[in-house]
Amino acid sequence: MKKLAVFVDVQNIYYTCKEAYGRQFNYRKLWQHLSYEGDIVIANAYAIHRGDDGQLKFQDALKHIGFDVKLKPFIQRSDGSAKGDWDVGITIDIMESADEVDSIILLSGDGDFALLLQHISQKYRLETQVYGVPKLTAKGLIDVAAQFHNIDAALLL
Numbered sequence: 001m002k003k004l005a006v007f008v009d010v011q012n013i014y015y016t017c018k019e020a021y022g023r024q025f026n027y028r029k030l031w032q033h034l035s036y037e038g039d040i041v042i043a044n045a046y047a048i049h050r051g052d053d054g055q056l057k058f059q060d061a062l063k064h065i066g067f068d069v070k071l072k073p074f075i076q077r078s079d080g081s082a083k084g085d086w087d088v089g090i091t092i093d094i095m096e097s098a099d100e101v102d103s104i105i106l107l108s109g110d111g112d113f114a115l116l117l118q119h120i121s122q123k124y125r126l127e128t129q130v131y132g133v134p135k136l137t138a139k140g141l142i143d144v145a146a147q148f149h150n151i152d153a154a155l156l157l
Helices: 010-021 027-037 053-065 087-097 111-124 139-144
Strands: 003-009 039-049 068-073 103-107 127-132 147-150
Touching (some): 003 010, 027 103, 039 053, 039 087, 053 068, 103 111, 111 127
Parallel strands (some): 003 039, 003 103, 039 068
16 A cells, blocks of 8 residues: 655645635545545644634644644744744655655645655655645646646535
8 A cells, every 4th residue: 555645734725725715625535535545654734823722623623633733833023924934844854754655745835845846756756746726836836746636626625
């Protein structure tokens, strides 16, 4: 059975699904779908911790499904802008797991991950899959993935 590693850029998926469809992503449906494809040996969801009740319930739901939820504090800058970015953490975790699995599955539309996926697919000869909202996913990321899966109504709540 294929060994799968799943990495979710929670903020990116939340905002792209909200913008494109006005709906939330269905993580349970994704998990069920991937379970048919192989054995999910790593499943990380990367989120920003704001500490509100709704967010805590969501994080608990992700843990219940089977995700390891990794949190980074929400930082409000003095100019009013916010910081909360997991790109480096996701990259490190993907690099560290690449030689242990057959397929890396990334949920993000962020084009910064294109170089990473290209590198690991060449170096480790593994399959790369990306799930994203088509019109809000970087073309470079779509092009480099062995498989691109549209997030559409079937994967929404």
